[in-house]
Amino acid sequence: MRKAIIAGNWKMNQDSKDADHLFHELQNLDKGNAEVIVFPPFIYLDRFINLSSKHIRIGAQNCSQFSSGAYTGEISGRMLRSLGVDYVLIGHSERRQFFGETTQILKDKINIALEEKLIPIFCCGEPIIIRDNGTYIKFVSEQIMDSIGQLTPDKMAKLVIAYEPIWAIGTGVNASADQAQEMHLAIRDLINSRWGEDISDKLRILYGGSLKASNALELFNMQDIDGGLIGGASLNAEEFKQIIEIANESI
Ligand code: PGA
Numbered sequence: 001m002r003k004a005i006i007a008g009n010w011k012m013n014q015d016s017k018d019a020d021h022l023f024h025e026l027q028n029l030d031k032g033n034a035e036v037i038v039f040p041p042f043i044y045l046d047r048f049i050n051l052s053s054k055h056i057r058i059g060a061q062n063c064s065q066f067s068s069g070a071y072t073g074e075i076s077g078r079m080l081r082s083l084g085v086d087y088v089l090i091g092h093s094e095r096r097q098f099f100g101e102t103t104q105i106l107k108d109k110i111n112i113a114l115e116e117k118l119i120p121i122f123c124c125g126e127p128i129i130i131r132d133n134g135t136y137i138k139f140v141s142e143q144i145m146d147s148i149g150q151l152t153p154d155k156m157a158k159l160v161i162a163y164e165p166i167w168a169i170g171t172g173v174n175a176s177a178d179q180a181q182e183m184h185l186a187i188r189d190l191i192n193s194r195w196g197e198d199i200s201d202k203l204r205i206l207y208g209g210s211l212k213a214s215n216a217l218e219l220f221n222m223q224d225i226d227g228g229l230i231g232g233a234s235l236n237a238e239e240f241k242q243i244i245e246i247a248n249e250s251i
Contacts, residue, residue, distance in 0.1 A: 002204050004034040004220075004251035005160060005227035006244045007121065008234025009061065009089065009208075012041060019044050023051065025237035031055045032248035034227065037087050038234075042075055049084040059087030062095060063118070065108035077116035088113050089229075091123045091147060093166045106147040114155050121160045121206070121229065122148055124187075128167035136165075137186045144190060156195050160204045161187060162229040168209025170231060177218040177225075180207045184224035213242040220250040227251060 014022060019040060029036065039059040040048055049058050064074035080088060090109045095101045101109075106122075113120040124143040126136040140163065148159065163183050168174050175183075184205045192200035207219050208229030219225050227247055233239045 002202065002226045002251075004247045005037065005204055005206055006031075006034050006240075006247050007037040007039060007059065007087075007162075007206065007227070007229045008240055009039045009092075009229055009231050010041060010234060011061070011094070011231055013235055014041070014044075016044070022235065022237055023048055026056060026240065027051070029055055029237075029241050029244060031244060034244055034247045034251070036244060039087070039089060045080070045085060046083055057086045058084070059089065059121070060085050060118075061089050061092070063088050063090075063109060063113060065105050065112060067112060067115075077112040077118055081116040081118055086119060087160075088118045088120055089123060089162075090120045091143075093123065093125055093164060093169060097166075103146045107150070110148055110151070110159075114151075114158060119158055119160060121162050123162045123164050123208070123229070125164040125166050125169075125209070131165065131167060137183065140183060140187065141190050144187065145194070149194065153195050153199060156191070157199050157202065160206065161191075162206040162208050163187060164208035164229060166209075170210070172210050174210040174212075174215050174219070175207070177222050180219055181222040181224055184222065188224050211243070213239050213246065216243045216246040217250055220247055225251075 037057045037059045039061050060080045063077045091106045110120050124140050126139045130136050130139045165175050188200050204226040206227045206229045207225050211228040211230050212233040
């Protein structure tokens with residue numbers, strides 16, 4: 001039995017007042033058996049950690065690939081850990097696309113995160129052209145092996161993976177339940193062949209990409225989908241809570 005994760009990625013949304021309002025609306029949520037994580041922008045982390053109840057855990061959307069030093073504008077894994085952050089997103093397609101994050105950078109970030117005892121949620125997913133030409137499983141498998149293939153079993157056991165097809169992110173078009181399940185199973189098989197059954201059985205694989213209350217049930221009913229990484233719909237407290245409820249009924 002894998003414990004479901006419902007994660008809200010706020011991205012670069014919400015001014016200070018709106019962020020407080022949204023967080024306040026989430027404070028009374030009923031997480032049931034699921035693990036609920038909110039990923040607000042960096043500048044709100046400190047106060048949300050102080051406000052956060054035991055129902056909500058806090059994650060960061062990014063961390064530096066360097067441990068400390070002269071890197072103006074960067075936030076280190078150690079800073080995050082020292083605030084009480086538990087999770088960090090690594091390899092989100094927006095970071096790869098707009099901020100040039102390469103495989104080497106992602107490897108460094110994963111190592112830093114693990115050193116600081118942050119749990120990385122490693123994001124992977126193919127662009128539409130790769131989906132259309134049919135090589136999506138090979139593409140995602142390479143993304144995974146290139147960035148995390150070197151991890152020892154004890155480190156790999158700490159990771160969470162999020163499959164987020166780029167063509168589904170923010171488009172309103174989600175992967176169908178069958179498409180998502182096909183990829184999640186392929187990822188689990190890959191992890192099994194590299195690290196063995198115990199790790200692959202326990203690994204949580206989240207789906208992300210236009211996940212909302214109206215499609216959560218069919219996705220969460222799939223055997224290898226262990227929760228969601230939710231962008232747009234996580235900015236609406238009521239919808240986010242509904243998705244948590246659906247996860248509790250179906251995962
Ligand atoms: P979306 O974003 O739910 O708005 O498609 C998901 C993500 O990028 O994590």
